[in-house]
Amino acid sequence: METRDAEFLQRLLAMFRIEAREHLNVISIELTRLEKGGSRDQAGSIEIMYRETHTLKGAARSVNLVDIVALCQAVESVFSALKNGRMVLSPQAGDLLHHTIDFCFRLVDGKEAPVAAGTVVNDLIRQLHGLTAGSGSAAVAEAGKPVAGESADLPSVELERVAPLHPTPGPDVAEPPDQGAGSGPAAAGAETVRIATAALDALLLQAEEMVAVKIAATQRMTELQELQHQFDAWKKERQRDLSFTIPRTGSGTGQISTEQFIPTFGARLTALVRASEDDHRASASLIDTLLYDMKKTLMLPFSSLFEMFPRLVRDLARTEGKMAEVTIEGGEIKVDRRILQELKDPLIHMVRNCLVHGIESPAEREKKNKPVHGVVRIEVASRNGKIEIAVADDGRGIDLAGVVSAAVKQEMIAADAVAALDDREALQLLFRSGVTTSPLITDLSGRGLGLAIVREKVEKLNGTVTVHAGPEEGTTFRLVVPLSLATYRGVLVRVAEQQFVLPSSNVERVARIRWEEVETVENRETLVIDGRPLALVRLGDVLELKTAVVRQPVDEAFMQVAVVGAAEKRMAFMVDEILGEQEVLVKPLGQQLPQVRNIMGATVFGNGRVVPLLNISDLLKTAMKKAPSFMADPGETPVKSNSVLVVEDSITARMLMKNILEAAGYEVQAVVDGVEAIAALRSGEFDIVVSDVEMPRMDGFDLTAKIRADNKLASLPVVLVTALESREDRERGIDVGASAYIVKSSFDQSNLLEVIGRLI
Amino acid sequence: MGTGRFDWDEIHRKVQAVGVAIDSGYAPGPEESRRILQRRAAQLAQKVEKEGDAEVIEVVEFLLAHEHYGIGSHYIREVYPLRDYTPLPGVPSFVLGLINVRGRILSVVDLKKFFDLPAKGISDLNKVIIIGNETMEFGILADAILGVRTIAVSAIGPPLPTLTGIREEFVQGVTGERLVILHAARILTDGKIIVHHDI
Numbered sequence: 029m030e031t032r033d034a035e036f037l038q039r040l041l042a043m044f045r046i047e048a049r050e051h052l053n054v055i056s057i058e059l060t061r062l063e064k065g066g067s068r069d070q071a072g073s074i075e076i077m078y079r080e081t082h083t084l085k086g087a088a089r090s091v092n093l094v095d096i097v098a099l100c101q102a103v104e105s106v107f108s109a110l111k112n113g114r115m116v117l118s119p120q121a122g123d124l125l126h127h128t129i130d131f132c133f134r135l136v137d138g139k140e141a142p143v144a145a146g147t148v149v150n151d152l153i154r155q156l157h158g159l160t161a162g163s164g165s166a167a168v169a170e171a172g173k174p175v176a177g178e179s180a181d182l183p184s185v186e187l188e189r190v191a192p193l194h195p196t197p198g199p200d201v202a203e204p205p206d207q208g209a210g211s212g213p214a215a216a217g218a219e220t221v222r223i224a225t226a227a228l229d230a231l232l233l234q235a236e237e238m239v240a241v242k243i244a245a246t247q248r249m250t251e252l253q254e255l256q257h258q259f260d261a262w263k264k265e266r267q268r269d270l271s272f273t274i275p276r277t278g279s280g281t282g283q284i285s286t287e288q289f290i291p292t293f294g295a296r297l298t299a300l301v302r303a304s305e306d307d308h309r310a311s312a313s314l315i316d317t318l319l320y321d322m323k324k325t326l327m328l329p330f331s332s333l334f335e336m337f338p339r340l341v342r343d344l345a346r347t348e349g350k351m352a353e354v355t356i357e358g359g360e361i362k363v364d365r366r367i368l369q370e371l372k373d374p375l376i377h378m379v380r381n382c383l384v385h386g387i388e389s390p391a392e393r394e395k396k397n398k399p400v401h402g403v404v405r406i407e408v409a410s411r412n413g414k415i416e417i418a419v420a421d422d423g424r425g426i427d428l429a430g431v432v433s434a435a436v437k438q439e440m441i442a443a444d445a446v447a448a449l450d451d452r453e454a455l456q457l458l459f460r461s462g463v464t465t466s467p468l469i470t471d472l473s474g475r476g477l478g479l480a481i482v483r484e485k486v487e488k489l490n491g492t493v494t495v496h497a498g499p500e501e502g503t504t505f506r507l508v509v510p511l512s513l514a515t516y517r518g519v520l521v522r523v524a525e526q527q528f529v530l531p532s533s534n535v536e537r538v539a540r541i542r543w544e545e546v547e548t549v550e551n552r553e554t555l556v557i558d559g560r561p562l563a564l565v566r567l568g569d570v571l572e573l574k575t576a577v578v579r580q581p582v583d584e585a586f587m588q589v590a591v592v593g594a595a596e597k598r599m600a601f602m603v604d605e606i607l608g609e610q611e612v613l614v615k616p617l618g619q620q621l622p623q624v625r626n627i628m629g630a631t632v633f634g635n636g637r638v639v640p641l642l643n644i645s646d647l648l649k650t651a652m653k654k655a656p657s658f659m660a661d662p663g664e665t666p667v668k669s670n671s672v673l674v675v676e677d678s679i680t681a682r683m684l685m686k687n688i689l690e691a692a693g694y695e696v697q698a699v700v701d702g703v704e705a706i707a708a709l710r711s712g713e714f715d716i717v718v719s720d721v722e723m724p725r726m727d728g729f730d731l732t733a734k735i736r737a738d739n740k741l742a743s744l745p746v747v748l749v750t751a752l753e754s755r756e757d758r759e760r761g762i763d764v765g766a767s768a769y770i771v772k773s774s775f776d777q778s779n780l781l782e783v784i785g786r787l788i
Numbered sequence: 789m790g791t792g793r794f795d796w797d798e799i800h801r802k803v804q805a806v807g808v809a810i811d812s813g814y815a816p817g818p819e820e821s822r823r824i825l826q827r828r829a830a831q832l833a834q835k836v837e838k839e840g841d842a843e844v845i846e847v848v849e850f851l852l853a854h855e856h857y858g859i860g861s862h863y864i865r866e867v868y869p870l871r872d873y874t875p876l877p878g879v880p881s882f883v884l885g886l887i888n889v890r891g892r893i894l895s896v897v898d899l900k901k902f903f904d905l906p907a908k909g910i911s912d913l914n915k916v917i918i919i920g921n922e923t924m925e926f927g928i929l930a931d932a933i934l935g936v937r938t939i940a941v942s943a944i945g946p947p948l949p950t951l952t953g954i955r956e957e958f959v960q961g962v963t964g965e966r967l968v969i970l971h972a973a974r975i976l977t978d979g980k981i982i983v984h985h986d987i
Contacts, residue, residue: 237891240891526874526875526877571877571878572877572878573877615892615893616893617876617886617893617895618886618893618894618895618925618926619923619924619925619926620883620895620897620924620925620926620981620982620983621876621879621883621895621982621983622982622983622984623983623984623985624876624878624879624983624985625878625985626877626878627876627877627878630874630886630893632888632891632893636872636888637872637874637888638873638874638886638887638888638893639874640874640876640877640886
């Protein structure tokens, strides 16, 4: 019995938490709205708050939470006084009420230990009573003269002073989105049901799984179609054969003759293909509709996230000693709840940045002939299936020179590369963590680290973030995120023997490019696509796959590339094959692999195969690390194939060695003897020399001795390859300073490659 | 042959008794019921006592290279045939890759890499033992599954003193038959097995 009661109480408490949060939210919103003043219907706001508090008090009593009951009681009497006009809302009163609501939130969430809470509760109640007592004195003052009227008189003055100062961002901008969320119990009729979000999430996941069924159905259909084609081809072939021989039917044996079987089988196969096509069409449209509706069910308007911002801006402005308010547009636009959740932190960061760094102090603004009140604008718009969110302030903008010099100080960018930066690139430096940690540029401190987190979060959503700012133009952050998660379209590519999916949203185009079009600029391979130069990187290299051939295959005139971009970066990735585009359902890699470099998830194809989905922003970063660029440390060694000088007088041996080495990815130059070798070494750069011993003019021993004697070449590894297997010869090789001595009889390619690999 | 040895009278009697019992719907009398139940109760009580004496664990025995390993069945979710897997670039070598278990994606760990055992080619015999607790789940590559065994805890000796580091952590002990009992709980909670790479 007791446990059942306890269980019931637990359930009741869980219900209460949900309900209480809603009431507290509404109170908080209305209170902020009331404080802002100027809004129509002040009495309405007070009435709503009063009612909500009353309901909350009743609910708290039913679960026996005495602290909340007592607090509600005190708050209720304040609202009652406001309602009757016995007092006016002063900033202090507003602060106290907000503080009380926050405290209630914490009590509800169980973040406040009951013992410690007791004194705070008493303290708050005493203060709240003080407010109404003050109003009592104000009531007295009506008859006589104002007593300690600070709580009653000052606010009305401030309200009057504040109201005319911000006539432009009228209530029509800020109000409508809030209305839907905050209109309270009146909106909740019999038309709606309250369902736990966890239950809805589970349903959505299941609906998303249906995509896998659809993809599998497509696969089955294609296989059946292929089967039919094969059968038709075979039938045709067979009929041609049969026309030459007289058909002999095995009549009388009681078995079905081949001639009867084939048409029946063919007809059934055709019918099966038709049926599977119909099934596929029907199931695809059902699943698409289901998923669409399911997603719509789980979409939430931005206003549900934005309702906290007026309050946030108010609090921040107060602590920073600034005056600011927020205007919101597009709050009614709906987006996947999971995206909304992930956007919460980035948006808070950006709004905070606007207030802390963007908007100037009232005095400074006055000096600049700006309205004393700064404005933070949040605008949401939906464009081409994506959501664009702009967070802008009318503050001092960003000091570009400061950003760049901070980046130089942090050695994120070489000083001589600064000139090459355009404004857009310079602004992107803001998003790199560390730029801000520099204490020398106080203006930026705190800014960049937050922004690095913003970028990371947004990129995880497969979105982008950019910033636009100029001196005294204010700062605008622009986020672009997809409308919903999980279903992607992806471009399927093959590298070596493996397949990967690139998110289509990041793939700007795919192309076939002639090898001749590749040119190196500053040791980096580049392409020109659509008139813009692009860095070319091999996807296999970035992923560190063991690709056997990294050079141009002999029989291929073209290579296939995918041009991908994220944020402001674009690059061309070379792949072995582009296999097509299709819908994919992204799944996590499992609990053991919470985060893998360059990979953001995996998808299951119709044939059951698991294919990794690549993380474009990771890939771009990895590629930047590997290839030198204006962003990278100039001291880094570029990734280029090692070059080998082959010295060999026999043309066959020379060609053989050249082939082996080139297949292994080395750059090879071949010469016929020691004299030519020395000349080549003087004019070019090599990582290693592989030489025969017996050669005309200058043999391998002499060549090695010459190399060791040369100041510049002394440390160059030299591998001697020879038919001479005598001990004396080997000793002589060591004497002259050869790094390795390979005897031709034991000479196979793996041995040679291993030795070279060890020496370079 | 040998028919003469049957006691036909006795058989007839028994058949008749059975027939009577069937006809009467075979309801043992209250006296008999109690006796039967008591006997069963005694049997059951005895068994529990016996098991209480020696604590046993049930393990799935499998091969890693040429060595025999066992893992407690308590942590095993299922054993899945390894038909196909997708290797991942940029992960430590002990991660074999990903498999598709009825539409769910699961990573597979090759413990041989931890135990310095020689790699063996992947064949049809390979199985994936899926282990998990509340917060973690992954597959372990087994070269072959040998079966389920019950082992007395007392029969598990301490791990060999020569084992050090990760091998010592992952092994619960070794039996007299040199069956290495893995410490599933520890393997599941060990941070070293989790791949969390930042770029």
